[in-house]
Amino acid sequence: MKRLNSMKLIRLATVATLGSSLVAGSVSTFAAENRTGTTDNEVTFIEGDDGGGGTVEPPVEPPIEPIDPIDPIDPGADGPLNLMYVPKKMDFGSVGISATDAVYNMIAEEITGSGGTVSAPYVSFAQVKDTRGTHEGWDLKVELSNFTTGSGASAKTLAGAQVKLSDPVIDHAGTSAPTASTVTIEPGSKVSVMSAADGQGAGTSSVIWGDQTQLTDDAADPDIDVVENEAIQLLVPASATPEAAKYTATMTWELSSTAGVGGETLPQ
Known part of the structure; x- marks a missing residue:
């Protein structure tokens, strides 16, 4: 037991x-376990301070490399909204007087290779840099003076002459590009050539006139002596009756902010 x-x-x-x-x-x-954690991240953006300094970025790949730096209009400009570049010269060449309405293509501008030893036809363009960080709109306008033979009392005016900027292309690295359209510029009137609504155009934006591929092909064609940019034209009516002389005009470009109080446009 x-x-x-x-x-x-x-x-x-x-x-x-x-x-x-x-x-x-x-x-x-x-038993209680913990297998996750968090880390705070922070960055505060302020207005850019590079302004108009530095060089202008070519909006289309140049047909020659390397190239000389493209200087901005005002290298000393340090504000956050700047007009960086506009066409240096619109040369319509030496043309025969016509008794009818006439259209003259611009001689293509050129880009210079490093050291200035070579050059090649290049598109014409205007460039805006916006580093304000507000995503507010802006507008680029151009005004044309009369084509005249001088400034004295005997100066003659090419009455009715206009400049046409056709088929613009926008180059913009961001997702909200500004807009542009074909315009005809009459003397004494301001015409918008590129504009950005609120939320558009932050960063660098370029409006381009001309087809670089066509310009490069024309330059290589032995039968073409002068390469023309057909996107920029001088329109001269028959009534202008020009004299056998050189006529010159000036284009004035103006960049404005559209972020004013009550929606008005304020120059920058």
């Missing part, structure tokens, strides 16, 4: 030990 009691004790002890193991395992399963 004592032996049987001993076995019962052993069995009871075994059961008790197993039971305690089960309880301990249950407590371990529901």
